[in-house]
Amino acid sequence: MDTSQITFDSTVPAPDHQDDPPGRVWTLQVTCSLISMALLLELLSISYMMISIALPQISAHYQTTQGAWLLTAFLLLGAVASPLVGKLADTHGKRRLLMVCVALSAVGALTSAVAPSFGVLVVGRALTGMLGPCLFLVYTLIRDVFPPRTVAMSVSIAISGMGLVAIPAPFLTGWLIDNFGFRSVFWFTLICLGVLGPLIFMTTDESPVRLRSKIDLVGAVLLGAGIAGVLIGVSFGPDWGWTAPSTLAYLIGGTALFAAWVVSARVIREPLIDLRIVANRPVAMTSLVSGLCYAVSAVFTILLPFMCMTPAILGLGYGFGVSAEGFAIFQAPLGAATVAGGFLVGALVARIGPRALMITGLVIMAVACALTAFSHESKPQVIIFSALVGLGGGIGYASAPNLLLAAVPQALQATTGAVTSVAQNVLPAVLPVIAFSVLNSRIATVVEGAAFYTDEGMTIGFLIAAGAAAIAAAAALALPRKAEQVTELEALT
Structure with missing residues (x-):
C-alpha cells in the first residue's frame, strides 16, 4: 500500500489546539466530550458487572444452566466486530463508527429487555457487545481531536472511568435487581445509550484522519x-x-x-489487519498483556458475587449471604480503586512510562487474587483484596492505550486498536469458562436448582486469575523500555 493513501479528509476541519494557551485547552466542549465518552465506557464496564450480579436470577427465570453465555456472547460479538469496525473507522471516520456502535448496542439492550426466551436474550446481549469496539474508538478519537496537552490524562480518565458512577453503580445495580428484577438493568442500559449517543455526537469533533483502502x-x-x-x-x-x-x-x-x-x-x-503491524513486538505484547489484564478482572468479577452471595449457613467455608444490593459493599471499593488506578497512570505515565506501570498493576492483581484465594473468611479481608484488584486493573487498563499510542502511527491507531480489542474480548471470554469448568467439577450442593461450589473450587478459581495475572506481568517484561514506534513507511509498504 502506498503511504500516499493516508490522508486528512478535507471536508472535516482538523481541530487546531497546538497554540492554545494552557488555560484554554479544557474548553466546555472538550470537557463535555470527555465526560460523555468516559460515561459510555463506564457503561461498558458496569454492563458486565450488572449481568454478573443478575446472573443467578436470570438463570432461575429461564431455567437454564448456560447463563455464562450472556457474558460470552457479549464479548464474542465485540471480538468479531472489532477488526472490521477498526478498519471502517480508519476509512470513514471514528466518530461515525462510534455512533453506529452505540445505535446497535441500544437495539441489543432493547431486545434483551423484552426477550421472551433465553435464546433471544443471548442474541440481545451479543448485539449489546458492540459496546466493545467503543473502547478503542474512544481513545483513538481522543488522540485525533483533543488538545495535545489533554490527551494522556483524557485517555486515562476515559478508559478507567470518571469516578462519577464507580461507587454508586453497584448500589444502583443491586437496588434495580432486588426491586425491579433483572430486566431493569437492560432498560437502564437503553436509557443511558439514548442520552450519551446524541451528547457525544454534539460535543465531539470527527477525526480528519483517513486511511484510504478497501475493506x-x-x-x-x-x-x-x-x-x-x-x-x-x-x-x-x-x-x-x-x-x-x-x-x-x-x-x-x-x-x-x-x-x-x-x-x-x-x-x-x-x-483487514496488516500482520506486519501485529508482528511488531510492542503491538503484539500490548495486545496479549492487556487482554490478560481484562481476563483476570473478568474472572474475579464473576467469582466475587458467587462467593459473597452464597449463604453462610451452608457451611462451605465461604459466603456471606448478601443480596444483590448488599453486594455493593464489595463492588464499590473495587470500582473506586479502578478509577484511582487510572488517575495514577495519567499523573505518572510521562515520568515512569506505561511499561513499568503496566507491570506494577499486574503484580498487584496477582497478589490480590492469590490472597483472596487463600483468605476469604471475613468481609473486611475480601473488601480490601477487591479494592487491590481494582487498583491493579485500573493501572493496567490505562497503561494499555498509552503503550499502543506510543507504538503505532496516528493513521493506523484505530486498526491496531482493533487488534488489542480482540484480545481484550477473547481472553476475558475464555478464562472465565476455564475457571467455571473447574468449579463445575467441584459442586458441593444444589439448592432449588442453584449450584454451590466447594471451598477448594473457589480457591482454585481465584488462583487461576492470580496465575493469569502473573503470566501477564512476565509477558509485560518483554515490552521494550522505550517506545519503538512502527513508522508509517514500515507499516504500509
Whole structure:
C-alpha cells in the first residue's frame, strides 16, 4: 500500500489546539466530550458487572444452566466486530463508527429487555457487545481531536472511568435487581445509550484522519468465524465433553478458519489487519498483556458475587449471604480503586512510562487474587483484596492505550486498536469458562436448582486469575523500555 493513501479528509476541519494557551485547552466542549465518552465506557464496564450480579436470577427465570453465555456472547460479538469496525473507522471516520456502535448496542439492550426466551436474550446481549469496539474508538478519537496537552490524562480518565458512577453503580445495580428484577438493568442500559449517543455526537469533533483502502470482507468473515468457532468450542466444551464431536468440530473448524485468515492476510494487498503491524513486538505484547489484564478482572468479577452471595449457613467455608444490593459493599471499593488506578497512570505515565506501570498493576492483581484465594473468611479481608484488584486493573487498563499510542502511527491507531480489542474480548471470554469448568467439577450442593461450589473450587478459581495475572506481568517484561514506534513507511509498504 502506498503511504500516499493516508490522508486528512478535507471536508472535516482538523481541530487546531497546538497554540492554545494552557488555560484554554479544557474548553466546555472538550470537557463535555470527555465526560460523555468516559460515561459510555463506564457503561461498558458496569454492563458486565450488572449481568454478573443478575446472573443467578436470570438463570432461575429461564431455567437454564448456560447463563455464562450472556457474558460470552457479549464479548464474542465485540471480538468479531472489532477488526472490521477498526478498519471502517480508519476509512470513514471514528466518530461515525462510534455512533453506529452505540445505535446497535441500544437495539441489543432493547431486545434483551423484552426477550421472551433465553435464546433471544443471548442474541440481545451479543448485539449489546458492540459496546466493545467503543473502547478503542474512544481513545483513538481522543488522540485525533483533543488538545495535545489533554490527551494522556483524557485517555486515562476515559478508559478507567470518571469516578462519577464507580461507587454508586453497584448500589444502583443491586437496588434495580432486588426491586425491579433483572430486566431493569437492560432498560437502564437503553436509557443511558439514548442520552450519551446524541451528547457525544454534539460535543465531539470527527477525526480528519483517513486511511484510504478497501475493506477486506473475506478477511472479516474468516477472522470472525474463526474466533467464533474457537470460543463456542471452549465455552461449551465443559458441557459437551472436550472429546465430543461437536466440541472438536468447533475447535478444529475455528482454528482452520483462523489459519485461513492468516494466509489471506499475507496474500491480500490490503488486509483487514496488516500482520506486519501485529508482528511488531510492542503491538503484539500490548495486545496479549492487556487482554490478560481484562481476563483476570473478568474472572474475579464473576467469582466475587458467587462467593459473597452464597449463604453462610451452608457451611462451605465461604459466603456471606448478601443480596444483590448488599453486594455493593464489595463492588464499590473495587470500582473506586479502578478509577484511582487510572488517575495514577495519567499523573505518572510521562515520568515512569506505561511499561513499568503496566507491570506494577499486574503484580498487584496477582497478589490480590492469590490472597483472596487463600483468605476469604471475613468481609473486611475480601473488601480490601477487591479494592487491590481494582487498583491493579485500573493501572493496567490505562497503561494499555498509552503503550499502543506510543507504538503505532496516528493513521493506523484505530486498526491496531482493533487488534488489542480482540484480545481484550477473547481472553476475558475464555478464562472465565476455564475457571467455571473447574468449579463445575467441584459442586458441593444444589439448592432449588442453584449450584454451590466447594471451598477448594473457589480457591482454585481465584488462583487461576492470580496465575493469569502473573503470566501477564512476565509477558509485560518483554515490552521494550522505550517506545519503538512502527513508522508509517514500515507499516504500509
